[in-house]
Amino acid sequence: MTDESLVEWREWGTAAFAEAQDRDVPLLGFLTAPWCTWCDRMETEGFGSPMIAANVAEGFVPVRVDADRHPAVRERYQMGGFPSTVFLTPDGRLLSGATYLDPEGLRSVVERVREMWEERGSDAGRVPRALRDPDPPRGALDDRIESHMAGQLEVSFDEQYGGWGTEAKFPLARTVEFALKRDRTRALQTLDAVAGHLADPDGGFYRYATNRDWSEPHYERLLDENAALVRAFANAYLHTGDERYRDVADDAISYLTTTLWARDTDVGGTTDLAGAFAGSQAGEESYFEQPPEDRPDGSPGVDETVFADRNGLTVEALLWYHAYTDDAVAREYARTALHTVLDTLEREGTVAHHEGGPEGLLTDQARLFRALTTAAQVLGGGRYVDAAVRVADRTLDTLFVGGTFLDGPADDEALGLLDRPLRPIDTTVEVADALVDLAGLTGEERYREVARESLEAFAGARDRMGVDVAGYASAVSRVVSRPLTVEVTSEAGSDLHRAALRIADHEKVVVPNATLDGETGDDDGPLACVTLHGERALADTPAELQRRVSELN
Template sequence: MTNESLVDWYEWGPEAFASARDRDAPLAVFLTAPWCTWCDRMEREGFGSPMIAANVSEAFVPVRVDADREPAVRERYQMGGFPSLVFLTPDGRLVTGATYLDPEGLRSVVERVREVWTERGAETGRVPRALQDPDPPRGALDDRVEAHMAGQLEDSFDEQFAGWGTDAKFPLPRTVEFALKRDRQRALRTLDAVAGNLADPDGGFYRYATTRDWSDPHYERLLDENAALLRAFANAYLHTGDEQYRDVAENAVGYLTTTLWTDSDEETTDGGVTAETEPTGAFAGSQSGEDDYFERPVDDRGDADAPHVDATAFADRNALAVDALLWYHAYTDDDTARRYAATALDTVLDTLESDGVVAHHDGGPTFLIGDQARPCGALTTAAQVLGDERYVDAARRVADRTVETLFVDGSLLDSPPADDALGLLDRPLRPIDTTVEFADALVDLAVLTGEERYRETARESLEAFAGARDRMGVDVAGYATAAARVVDRPLTIEVTSDAGSDLHRAALRVADHEKVVVPGATVDGDPEDGDAPFARITANGTHATATTPAELQRRVPELN
């Protein structure tokens, strides 16, 4: 056994599938990720075995896929975790698959699949159920969605250890945010558990805990998951004013802007940007989670090499980081968060976006729903917080191309239909999570632009899943948030003064993280002093105006 794979892997592409057809051999597709220590272990110990490597190369067409770089492949073929090893027919149908296998388990599976293929050939392949009939259960969008999810918050909550569920504990930041407005104590108890068990003392958050009591964490740290938790803690601070939530968020900001920051030549940095200089670059995708490093006391880590950081700048993950950092800045005036967020957003627009089409990474696939939805959301947030009209223009551009290409028969596809797609990539998926993110961005964009068509598209895309509302669990609570923002319309605060004014900053700090703030707005019905800036508040179909931050904070509760 060697320390590295002995398999000569193909990349996911036409050459691998052509080889499988020519040889009439199945493909062995190894889905891995740069942050996944178990992936590395299986590759070294399993595929580093000369006997196993020879059997794989002889009987299969071996394909190695970086799941972070190929999300469409990941969504169709992963076996519920990483690593995933899947065996496919030459046309891409699934034969069988598994997650991590030790060398003996891998040897046994390889031999068994080889025997089955010899006996039955391509007839062993099947199309997974999720791809057989992908049409979602359409229904009416109404307040029953929110009511059902509010009930689920209580029914599924772990009263002993906090969080939702009784097995492995995932932070579920979107669920926390839904609960912050509707079941705050359960939301805060969950954030307290996350802070105590998944927040690294050096900043940032581990992925999840393998046990009900939040112990035995998986230490890998992904940009998107860290960004989502940063925003959840920032929103908890917004609602409570409790400094402990700000402190956790601040530590996450420090992690994102140092360990996960990359300069323009894709080298990670140690945060060498001063207050007098502007950062350049974007956020790295992830950091791997070696147990030997993270189980050390912080003071002892200096003697060890820090775990590997994947410096790839992914559009969707950077967008989530931009969104979270800008809201943290909005609540705290933290300038580091603002500068890094603005730089990363400009990097995405300058290097990955063209005419509304966003690439997943430099040279990567385009028109994936996550890379359209999340940057659109980051742009609407930037328009609210920073007030630059170019962000509204860019959000409109991305939204329009997304609707034009991915909005088909009233629902959103994860990627464009293509006759030449490889394997099962020609079969569409209609993902609920990214549909929610795009719908949220469209609701914001409707308010920012005054164009009702964006809200109607948001409604229709969410209605595609409304028929399943009674079967939804807390893991998709973000759907209920988006539905509520469409059905009831969010609290809207239009401020006639520019971004950064006292009145605008006060509007951003109104304790409702589902609101929309419009800086530099042109508003009819000015107060008596027509020269003074004011804010128009719209909630529940009624309006009020305020001319000072104190009056604004007082008037909002009167309308809700």
């Protein structure tokens, strides 16, 4: 056994697939990630075995894939976790696969797949069901979708430990946010469990817990999952005013703006800050299992890759935190990261996943789009609306096909199963939410109609939906009932605008610097117009604005 892999890895690309065709052997794909300690363990212990490495070299074309940098490969080939070891025909169909394998398990699987190939060859390859029949069941949108999901919150909830489910516990930030408006007690119980078990004492959140009682966490810390929880805790503070939730969010933001701040990127924004947020930090058990005072010098490694989708989600979270608290640090880091991504990864509405990476993927388009609509609401300024329109229109032109959003642009020359589109519900929800925001910001109903059509694509399966896709029900509610909308005639940052942002409804839309035809306030001062359930009311002070919202609810 050695302390490193002995396999001569190829990169995912045409050369590896051509080699597999020429040799008439399968590909062995090893999907890993910079934050994945079990990936490192399998690579050194399993692929560091001379016997296993020799078998791989003789019978396969080995391809190592950074799943963070190749999300389209990840979505089609990962086996439910990382690492993922997948065996493919030379044209990319699936032969077999598994997650982590110890050396003996890996040796056994390698031998079994070689035997399968010798007996059946390419005939053993298959296309996963999600790619064979990718069209979701279309249906009408109505309030039964929200009602069904509210029922699922109760049915699936773990009353003893908090969270949903009775096995491994994931934070499910979007589920928490759906529950904050509809089942607040369970939402807060879950956040309390997350704060008690997944929040690191030095800030930031671990990915998930292995056990039902939130014990034995996986310590890796990913930017997007931390950002989603920052937003959830910030929204809990908005709804409750409880400083505990603000404090947890603040600790996580301190982690994001220090450990996960990538300073060596191009300068963005107009402040002294430069850079954007790094992708992840590895979860080394020997480090994180120790109390902070006993941890060794030198924290686990950080992947400083700036990903557009993860930065978009982080910008959104920090801007909402700033909106609720006036925290200037969150605002400036969010603004700087947003400008950096716009300056370095976005061109004419097309967003690159990372510098030099794949372009036009739905996850990057959606999350940058949502960051821009949030910036328009919180910071104001025409630049953000213009950029949101640019990204939205390019997304609709390239990825909205047959009434659904594809996860990436069509490419007949794509390798393996990448030529088969996926229609992801979670990312569709993110686009739909941003489209609803943009409709409110611009007054263009076409964006709301696209949101409706894209969500209708999944409505036929509403009775089978579980709490893991609760964000879908939130987005449907915003389309069916229309969100609370507050148009404010003053600039962003005014007392009236700040009061609008702090209305206890995180699904609202706030439009600063709005024009209200024929409406004026006392002494021609700033005015807010509240629209909810088809009714409108005017207010010219923060206190009156709160009263008007209460009257319409």
